Amino acid sequence: MATDHADNTATVSRTRGIVFRYVLLVATLSALASLGLLLANVAVDAFAPFSADPSWYLVYLCTLVLPTLLVGWVLRRHELLVGGIEALFVPIGGLFGAGALFLLFEVLPFNVWFAWAVGIAVPLAIWLLSSVAGTSGRLRAGLTLIFGGVSLFGLPLVDVSTTGVLGPLVMGLPAYIQLKVYSIPNYYLTYLLTLALPVALLVGHQIRKRESFNAGLAATGLVAIASLSVLFQTVVYTYVALVLVVTVLVPAAWYWYTQWRDRPDDRLQFAFPATVLIGAGLGRLAIWALSISGPNSWVDLQFLQDAPTRYAESAGLNPALVGSLLLMVVVIATAFPLGVGAAVYLEEYAPDNGFTRLIQLNISNLAGVPSVVYGLLGLGLFINLGGMSGETISLFGRTITLSGMPTGSVLVGGLAISLLILPIVIISSQEAIRSVPDSLRQASFGMGATRWQTVKHVVLPRSIPGILTGTILAVGRAVGETAPLIMVLAASYSSSPPGGLLDKATALPLQVYSWAFEPDPAFRHGVLAAGVVVMIVVLLVINSIAIIVRNKYEARQQ
């Protein structure tokens, strides 16, 4: 009887367990399937895959897909597939870097870029020279600061109208060059001097450190040759090709070279990027030779380069891309230092009293406040308070003239989003800081380090990967955030990219949102879907940066 009983309970719990397990499985699968359907739908709308000639698919199947599958399968059996994919991702990541750089160039006209590059070169040179001369750290820092300050911002409190020989000294180099220097080198030369040259020197320096002086020289020479060789092609503008050399070719060559040398047993992994790149090239060539028409995708270079228009065919989201990039810059520049600072204070300095606990409680709650509320806050704080320029209000019997931030500018939108993600940045940074073992702090204090030294040399280095991961993920969330932007930016719809932080701007989610209401169905399906695809890709890139940062630091700390 006793055994009977036991058997009974065993069966009951087992059936329950099985039912529960499959219910969970079905729930998960259906959630994933609905999301997958939605994304597939968007992809079909965005890329219009059925508009392509079937032979287009056939060509790529033969040159790209089948060889890649085959090579991938072989590499997998040798456990080299991951390495192969990584090797392929370096140039692809470089392409995204190039894209971001081009967006930046749109905001920063190249004369401004040139002017600031010259301004920064001066303190950099001073620092390098004094470190070669072997001066002490403090003197070096002081020299760099003084010369850098003068070079970038000029001498304070001196009459700015002074020109002539003393002009650069008074105004600072960037301002002086922008105002007074009319013969600036062209695009190609500017980027050659400001991008390719430093990169070539850096690569040479690194190689020299690892190998020999001659190897370093050779590396510098190779980069220089690649940078110059773009002059002899007519496919794209020389400056575009130069930027691609710097962002795609050099990092890829660097990564491939180090892998090739450090892992002689894994060299087979290069079959993967080779197959993919050669396959894509061959396919492209075949299609061009046979003049086969590909899919009439909405996502193409034109879409990324053009401004929105009334015609779906020629619509683009370049201003929104630039706007989002600038918003990100503002968000990172404000939320990162504030958030990390607050986290360090709360974890390392604040006494454990009621006030600290109150702040802590508030931060946790702020992380859960709906984003619309932050939009309102931005509206109230930055626009209504600051926007009505010249208006006066009376406060405690005083009259205050409002100076004003321009309505709907990148700065205001960025600050509003920054407020939104600040609690998330603080909380994730706090968690990262808390995970630093106390024994390390004790060791540091025991060595006679001050609290700040302990934070700087022990706590922050250990927690920075966690802090960065958290911050980057939060920035990713900020990029997709719509509600605050609708409140702050929507009033100032702009169809040209912002030229600076105080310009009116639009952003990716706003642009997508506004396309949803266009009467033309080509907008509501094609263009809208293309916008969604671009946004998702941007988010994926940001999240992969977070993952890469984490993996890299984790590997280093073991």
Next chain:
Amino acid sequence: MTDGHSEAETEPNATTDSATMTDDSEDELKTHSAGFESPPTGETIIEAEDVNVWYDDDRALEDISMAVPEHNVTAIIGPSGCGKSTFLRCINRMNDLIDDARVDGTLKLAGKNVYDEDVDPVALRRRVGMVFQKPNPFPKSIYDNVTYGLEMQGIDGDYDAIVEDALREAALWDEVSDRLHESGLELSGGQQQRLCIARAIAPDPEVLLMDEPASALDPVATSQIEDLIAELAEEYTVVIVTHNMQQAARISDKTAVFLTGGKLVEFDDTQKIFENPEHQRVEDYITGKFG
């Protein structure tokens, strides 16, 4: 403490209570060393007078008074939870870092009360190095671990030479000289602990506090560390907490016995403590009758 009292009174050349012997510790030391083959003695460098520590409302140390002589190894032994670590942390004011710890009494380092208003705990910790129970090297290179104190304290000098000296003194140089720039975490536990010792002595402190430095180590590593401590005593004053009675007997010149409740029951030359303790409870503890 009270039952120890009556015993103490029967002993002519002993002080009546360990808590009262601080004022003339000099004489006291001499009286005691007379009978033995002259254990090294020196000037008093650390002098505790009625030190009390509370964590919130729990008293962890009760009226501790003792005088630690310079260039000696002083061992602190006692059952778990009797306040040995707490006392050690009083000496370099690491207790300041514990929010609810409160210290009162005076604790003099070379004649100056370290709890005076004008004493900066950071400056104090630069004179009093510490080695912890669990090896805790920084996740930096071996070299950077040893130079950490120098850099934080702004000490200039030939770092390469200092690193080599410190590592040699910590008996680690031969094992790591060819990989100074690899991570300190890649060493074995015993090597890590010796690295921590090298790190502590690199800035040349006056006193070295060690909280059960060998408790996580195997017998071989332990004996290496013990040899090391004996050598260190020539240059530094070492105060070491240990659970290992034999270790205290082997390496220390003086021994303090703390018993439950945070009381210092007996403080004397090590030989005396282990061969002829004045208090029955100390004898019981040392012979393992309780603990």
